[in-house]
Amino acid sequence: MPQLDLATLHEAIAAAVPDRECLVWRDRRMTWREVAERTRRLARVLHGHGLGLRGDPAAVRPWESPHDHLALYLHNGPEYVEGLLGAHKARVAPFNVNYRYVDDELAQLFDDARPRAVLYHARFADVIGRVAARLDPPPLLLQVADDSGNAVPPGAFDYEAALAAASAESLEAEGVRPCPDDLHILYTGGTTGLPKGVLWRIGDLIAGPLGMRDRANVPIGDLGRAVELAAKADARVLVGPPLMHGAGTWSALGGWCGGATVVFPDRVDGLDADGLLATAARERVTRMPLVGDAFARPLADAVERGDHDLTALRTLINSAAAIDPGVERRLLAGMPNARITDVLGSSESGFAVTRRGSGNRPFRPAPGSAVLSADRTRRLTPGDGGELGWLAKGGAIPLGYLGDPERTAATFLTVGGERVVVPGDRARLLADGMIEVHGREATVINTGGEKVFAEEVEAVLRGLPGVTDALVVGRPSERWGTEIVAVLRPAGAPDDAALRAACAERLARYKIPKAFVRTDESLRLPNGKADYPAARALVPPA
Incomplete structure (x- = not known):
């Protein structure tokens, strides 16, 4: 089946609707023509410094990249999405960098990713300079001005x-022709281990997480049809989550692939609700x-507390973490x-299952999704008795x-003749074909011989009055081997007796935390995902 690539698709949409708004941030409003031109210029800069495709994409092994790589060490803003698009126009593979990383973390990531160029905000100039100096050859450094006032350093x-x-x-006249085989690298957040660079073909990314599908959920591979649909679009996508994680990047690029205007909030270094x-309200965003x-x-x-006209909003896409039903209603x-679509x-699968709203209802499988047996050798069917797979x-x-x-x-398997990815979530296929997701295997706690999924206990705790957030971790215990400890926000959360009594109404006894730790510190990474290392650091020894 034919596929699309990001660079060609964006150029074709720009040719069809050159004067439509493509990107909005603060007082900057750029049309599709302007973004297309700016990203061609960036591609020229990268190509002029010798960056591009180094080998045949069809000849490399699944864990290899034939491209030079561009690191994006930025807060949200026009330059981030320009970097993504401009890299693809030069056949350079872009990758995300967590802007909270400091020297050693950044050096470890760069040792793995080997960037030939780094696009970064001026506020990060010092750390980029120190870490880039360790690389051989030294990368091309492109500094984006910000309110830090940092000057562009030598080199x-x-x-x-x-x-x-x-x-x-x-660059096409010089033989640089992007194609669906070109790679887009998404580094995982590393919440359960070291960050890993996930290698997406851009054609698969567009057909999968970026959502280029028709009403029958069939991927759109015809450029003319994609442009026709984009030209009719009236969507405006407001991207609040950081682009350094998949949810933010996929929202922005998915919007562009569908012809939408991408909008950023004024503040991009944190959430200003x-x-x-x-x-x-001002931009009449729809998604x-x-x-x-x-x-x-x-x-x-x-x-x-506000009085915002949000009548234009039609769709809220929630990912990475659950929303309490009471919060959803508010x-x-x-x-x-x-x-709300949950x-x-x-990073490895894209969106595997969906459901309307939040809560604890089962999910509907997305196209291509399945539940494998516990030994990961076969697909389960609704008549298999609900095995946990x-x-x-x-x-x-x-x-x-x-x-x-x-x-x-270990993660990308062939089952029944089909290649599948198994990121590590345990799930059960129900008799009606819906999927009950139990949680990531890496967060399972074995306590007294019983397996407890941290996410299940967390969902109960977050639904209790007086609790705004909760993470559940294991702590060594002489009696249980590992005991369950809950870390709660805020510091004034209810007392232990009240929490245990409330949990007992919804959880088996062995799932109830043995101890509760309260804090006003954040338990979340910038992308909203659970920060388990931070939670564990707050738990004292038994």
Whole structure:
């Protein structure tokens, strides 16, 4: 089946609707023509410094990349999405970098990813300079101005000056022709281990997580048809989650692939709920991604204290973490035309299952999704008795992990003649074909011989009055081997007796935490996902 590539698709949409708004941030409003021209200039800068395709994509192994790599060490903003698109126009593979990383973490990531160029905000100049100096050969450094006031250091280039000096002509005349086989690298957050570079073919990324599908859920591979649909679109996507994680990037690029205008809130170095809703109202946005209660709770508070016209909002896409049903009701009370779609997936699978709203209802499988048997050798069917197996995804999936053949072989399997990815979520296929997801195997706690899924206990705790967030971790115990400990926000959460009594109404006795730790510190990473290392650091020895 034919596939699309990001660079060609964006150029074709720009040719069809050149004067439509493509990107909005603060007082910057760029048309599709302007974004196309700026990203061609960036491609010229990268190509002019010798970056591009180094080998035949069809000849490399699943854990190898034939491209030079561009690191994006930025807060959200126009330059981030320009970096993604401009890299593809030069046949350079872009990859995300967590902007909270410090020297050693960044050096470890760069040792794995081997960037030939780094696009970064000026506020990060010092750490980039120290870490880039360790690389051989030294990468091309492109600095984006910000309010830090940091000057461009020797050896680096000012981003805007570099673009201004470059031609806006396409590289195709010089034989640089992007294709669906070109790679897009998404580094996982590393919440349960070291970050890993997931190698997506851009054609698979567009057909999968970026959502280029027709009403029958069939991938759109015809360029003319894709442009026709994009030209009719009236969507405006407000991207609040950081682009350094999949949820943010997929929302922005998925919007562009469908012809939408991508909008960023004024503040991009953290969540300003009131500002986010003010932007949504001002720009009449129609779609907005959420990342669980970490986003939904502050937004619900802002809805209740503000007076924002959010009638244009039609769709809220929630991923990575659950939303408490009570928070969902509060949030939607101020968005009369919106509905929430809850999606679950991973950097390796895209969106594997979906459901309307939140809560603890089962999920509907997305195209290509399945539940494998406990030994991961066969697909389960609704008549298999509800065996606890593994959530899997086939179809448009990545090739593997950069530089890691062992992990690639362990995660990407061939079952029944079909290649699937098994990221590690335990699941049960129900008699009606729906899927009950139990949680990531890496967060399972074995206590007294019983297996407890941390996410199940966390969902109960987050639904209790006086608890705004909760993570559950294991602690060594002489009696139980490992005992369950809950870390709760805020510091004034209910006392232990009240929490245990409330848990006993919804959980088996062995699942109830043996101890509770309270804090006002955040338990979430910038993308809203659980920060288990931070939670464990707050738990004292037994």
